[in-house]
Amino acid sequence: MAKYVFVTGGVCSGLGKGITASSIALLLKAKGYKVFMQKFDPYMNVDPGTMSPIQHGEVFVTADGCETDLDLGHYERFIDEELNYTSNITNGKIYSSVIEKERVGDFLGSTIQIVPHISNEIKNKIYEAGTSSGADIVITEIGGTVGDIESAVMLESLRQFRLEMGVNNSLFVHTTLVPFLYGSNELKTKPTQNSIIELRRLGIQPDIIVTRAPLDLGEHVKEKIALFGSIPIENIIEAKDEANIYQIPINFHKQHIEDIILKQFNLKVTKSNLNEWEDLISKVNNLDKEIEIALVGKYVELEDAYLSVKEALKAAGYKYNTKIKIKWVNSEDLEPNKTNLKDVFKNTQGIIVPGGFGSRGIEGMIKACNYARINKIPYLGICLGMQIAVIEFARNVCEITDASSREFDELCPNPVIDLMADQKAIINKGGTLRLGNYKCDLKKGTLAFKDYKTDSIFERHRHRYEFNNNYKDIFEKNGLIFSGINPDTNLVEIIELENHPHFIACQFHPEFKSRPTKPHPLFDSFIKSSIANKK
Numbered sequence: 001m002a003k004y005v006f007v008t009g010g011v012c013s014g015l016g017k018g019i020t021a022s023s024i025a026l027l028l029k030a031k032g033y034k035v036f037m038q039k040f041d042p043y044m045n046v047d048p049g050t051m052s053p054i055q056h057g058e059v060f061v062t063a064d065g066c067e068t069d070l071d072l073g074h075y076e077r078f079i080d081e082e083l084n085y086t087s088n089i090t091n092g093k094i095y096s097s098v099i100e101k102e103r104v105g106d107f108l109g110s111t112i113q114i115v116p117h118i119s120n121e122i123k124n125k126i127y128e129a130g131t132s133s134g135a136d137i138v139i140t141e142i143g144g145t146v147g148d149i150e151s152a153v154m155l156e157s158l159r160q161f162r163l164e165m166g167v168n169n170s171l172f173v174h175t176t177l178v179p180f181l182y183g184s185n186e187l188k189t190k191p192t193q194n195s196i197i198e199l200r201r202l203g204i205q206p207d208i209i210v211t212r213a214p215l216d217l218g219e220h221v222k223e224k225i226a227l228f229g230s231i232p233i234e235n236i237i238e239a240k241d242e243a244n245i246y247q248i249p250i251n252f253h254k255q256h257i258e259d260i261i262l263k264q265f266n267l268k269v270t271k272s273n274l275n276e277w278e279d280l281i282s283k284v285n286n287l288d289k290e291i292e293i294a295l296v297g298k299y300v301e302l303e304d305a306y307l308s309v310k311e312a313l314k315a316a317g318y319k320y321n322t323k324i325k326i327k328w329v330n331s332e333d334l335e336p337n338k339t340n341l342k343d344v345f346k347n348t349q350g351i352i353v354p355g356g357f358g359s360r361g362i363e364g365m366i367k368a369c370n371y372a373r374i375n376k377i378p379y380l381g382i383c384l385g386m387q388i389a390v391i392e393f394a395r396n397v398c399e400i401t402d403a404s405s406r407e408f409d410e411l412c413p414n415p416v417i418d419l420m421a422d423q424k425a426i427i428n429k430g431g432t433l434r435l436g437n438y439k440c441d442l443k444k445g446t447l448a449f450k451d452y453k454t455d456s457i458f459e460r461h462r463h464r465y466e467f468n469n470n471y472k473d474i475f476e477k478n479g480l481i482f483s484g485i486n487p488d489t490n491l492v493e494i495i496e497l498e499n500h501p502h503f504i505a506c507q508f509h510p511e512f513k514s515r516p517t518k519p520h521p522l523f524d525s526f527i528k529s530s531i532a533n534k535k
Helices: 017-030 071-079 091-103 114-133 152-165 190-201 219-229 245-254 257-264 275-285 303-319 362-374 384-396 447-452 469-477 521-534
Strands: 003-009 035-041 088-090 137-142 170-177 208-213 236-240 289-297 322-330 350-353 379-382 403-405 414-419 434-442 456-463 465-467 480-485 492-497 503-506
Touching: 003 017, 003 152, 017 035, 017 071, 017 137, 017 170, 017 245, 017 257, 035 071, 035 114, 071 303, 088 091, 091 114, 114 137, 114 152, 137 152, 152 170, 170 190, 190 208, 190 219, 208 219, 208 257, 219 236, 236 245, 245 257, 245 275, 275 303, 289 303, 289 362, 289 521, 303 322, 303 521, 322 521, 350 362, 350 384, 350 521, 362 379, 362 384, 379 384, 379 521, 384 403, 384 414, 384 465, 384 469, 384 492, 384 503, 434 447, 434 492, 447 480, 447 492, 447 503, 447 521, 465 469, 465 492, 469 480, 503 521
Parallel strands: 003 137, 003 170, 035 088, 035 137, 170 208, 208 236, 289 322, 289 350, 350 379, 379 503, 403 414
Antiparallel strands: 414 465, 434 456, 434 480, 480 492, 492 503
């Protein structure tokens, strides 16, 4: 039977609940236990798939095609385990499920109420994560802050869960803020005290308190928090600010957080194997080179909109002891004719165009792609970035000057990017994209084959429009290489160019499979070429 750890947050958002949960999972995995992670978000959207990246950050996609919160990207990068549809639960998903059951008569005429019907559904999702994953320990992060109206039913469900499972099968970790007041030069514990009081008011007693602070608490402050929290002082875990987030699990390890959890669960406290993680920290702290990569996108005002891309670039840099300096380029700024691209990219060693939706900023991306192709700058296109490369090549090499995508111009005469037949009848936008893992066969002798070193791969998708195969012959005659093809649908997955230091683009999202200790092959190759470009 699985054990369950719940990570809640108090005082304010942004304290690092996701990193705390990921660190705990990493440390428990390092003890030899099988872990699984889950995120509960209190918003009423069924999933974040239709939410603006500028408001909510990127949408992470699991291998089984679930659109999820970006925190799941942190989870997978830390624990190097593939998560699934049970890993991201929202209020919208819970309420939709209960209403659907009510409509078909599953409740046998009962009056549907928040308790027990909604709370039971929430508990069922927690149990389902444990059974479907086969994990020894499930770590669940609760989004929002204790006291929020939206998350009240989730916390009520956790209170019931503790009652059902008992203290030896469930554990609560509460993250809080301990601010430093510069006027009086002291750390203040009152916000933490009030947060614990609010949690107790909901019927939950924390077992571990993780304190976010800019400096060491000191024994006196820890004793005070332990007293008000009714827990041993060793259960107060300090989460001091760190420039390198990969240091946080090691900081927790030094405070024995995983041992505290295992003892409460009556599980064996084994020796930790953190060698790979400690090697990563050493690499990150001792990068001796730097290159600039220009990320040309339409959501650059919020870096979290490209969080997995950013982390994948950095991970590839670690392998080559190189710090990746990302130049955030708003594609709309490249559209005016007076824009001098030579000035924009004068210090750039590589150009990446990531995913996105809609027509805004597209012409600027096409200009950036054209600049990379002509000036032999390493280029990596992802999803929309591949479609941009196709349109640019069609216009400027194949001389199809009016080439475009149906997404940007429904009446375009030459839609080199188009909707496939199975997408044309779709009305709803949510959850109807091509999502999750699809197979791709690689062409021998290509850059893609050289990068992956295998015949076939599985990669995660999130898009609706595809390359229009009616134009395949003219592209090939003009030198475009179709190096990756889906064997089941014949859809184009990867394109590349000959006679270029590094020009490759893919329809899928390789960033979702990149890990800080295992950079994705396409990012690895791109960064390696960009470093060579600087030399």
